[in-house]
Amino acid sequence: MNLNLLAYLLFFPAMMALAVGVAQTCHRHGRPWMLGLFDNNDVLVDALNNILLVGCYLVNLGYIALVMAAWENVITIEQLVGTLGQHIATIVLVLAGLHYQNIAVLLLWSHFKHRARIDHHQHQP
Amino acid sequence: MANKFVLTYLVYLPVVLLLTLYVARSLFKNGRVFMLDIFRGKTEIADSTNRLFEVGFYLINIGFALRIMEVNGYWAENLYDTNQEVVETLAGKIGGFAIYLGIMLFLNLFLFMRGRRKSNANRMPRPVEPTAPALA
Numbered sequence: 001m002n003l004n005l006l007a008y009l010l011f012f013p014a015m016m017a018l019a020v021g022v023a024q025t026c027h028r029h030g031r032p033w034m035l036g037l038f039d040n041n042d043v044l045v046d047a048l049n050n051i052l053l054v055g056c057y058l059v060n061l062g063y064i065a066l067v068m069a070a071w072e073n074v075i076t077i078e079q080l081v082g083t084l085g086q087h088i089a090t091i092v093l094v095l096a097g098l099h100y101q102n103i104a105v106l107l108l109w110s111h112f113k114h115r116a117r118i119d120h121h122q123h124q125p
Numbered sequence: 126m127a128n129k130f131v132l133t134y135l136v137y138l139p140v141v142l143l144l145t146l147y148v149a150r151s152l153f154k155n156g157r158v159f160m161l162d163i164f165r166g167k168t169e170i171a172d173s174t175n176r177l178f179e180v181g182f183y184l185i186n187i188g189f190a191l192r193i194m195e196v197n198g199y200w201a202e203n204l205y206d207t208n209q210e211v212v213e214t215l216a217g218k219i220g221g222f223a224i225y226l227g228i229m230l231f232l233n234l235f236l237f238m239r240g241r242r243k244s245n246a247n248r249m250p251r252p253v254e255p256t257a258p259a260l261a
Contacts, residue, residue: 004209008216044162047155051234054151058227065220069213 003074007084012068015091019060022095026102027053033106037113060098064091128205130196133214140219141190145183148226152233153179159237163244178233186229190222 027049034045067087074080153175160171196205196214203210 002207002209005212008212043158047158048234050155051152051230054148055227055230055234058148058223058230062220062223062225062227065216065223067220069217069220071213 003077003080004071007071007074007080008068011084011087012064015064015088016061018092019064019095020057022099023053023056023060026056026099030102030106033110037106037109060095063094067091129208129211130205133196133211134194136211136215137194137218140215141194141222142187144219144223144226145186145190148230149179149182149186152182152230156233156237159241163237163240165244165248182229182233186226189225193218193222 030052031045031049034049035042038045038048067090071087072083074083156178157171157175160175161168164171164174
């Protein structure tokens with residue numbers, strides 16, 4: 001069997017499972033934060049959360065496929081292990097970056113909303 | 126089959142069409158909530174607008190998917206007869222399309238949020254909430 005195809009066969013399912021797992025964790029545990037941001041409007045929050053989940057799948061799986069498209073030619077087993085490690089590391093680091101960015105957005109948004117509420121109450125006669 | 130162009134197209138088309146279908150359905154199933162908010166609970170006009178946007182979404186995205194379908198450039202000058210080439214070409218095309226679709230999804234979501242904010246801003250101001258009774 002062509003070693004490139006073997007690499008894709010190992011790489012794609014594993015990375016897909018990882019991306020889907022991370023997205024579902026964000027979907028589940030981001031919900032309480034979103035409820036805080038949208039004044040406990042749970043119908044709106046669920047709709048928004050589902051759309052964001054689909055967007056997360058699309059972008060992550062698309063990036064995984066693009067990494068596969070630019071794979072170098074693999075001739076030996078050593079090369080197979082080396083390129084697999086490199087590309088898995090890239091995907092994991094990108095997922096980590098996106099994850100922390102998500103957390104940062106939620107925290108900052110909550111922070112500013114909280115500040116605005118305090119200011120609003122202070123300026124009321 | 127000497128070269129694999131036809132095989133590539135046969136795999137590419139169903140994948141892309143089903144992906145567009147899935148994304149559009151889940152986007153506009155959830156988008157109905159935003160439309161109801163924007164049109165203040167007028168169900169009929171909210172559903173109509175939602176449907177119009179959905180049809181537009183299908184047209185743009187399926188059009189783009191067909192536009193990038195053709196295998197050309199580097200591959201067209203080679204034999205293009207191994208499965209490895211097919212997998213790599215498909216990964217490039219479908220991956221690029223998925224990211225494009227994600228950007229379109231977020232664009233639509235941005236429009237929903239913006240419409241909702243504008244609609245809320247135009248609404249009649251709320252009656253003043255009763256404040257705590259003054260001391261003594």
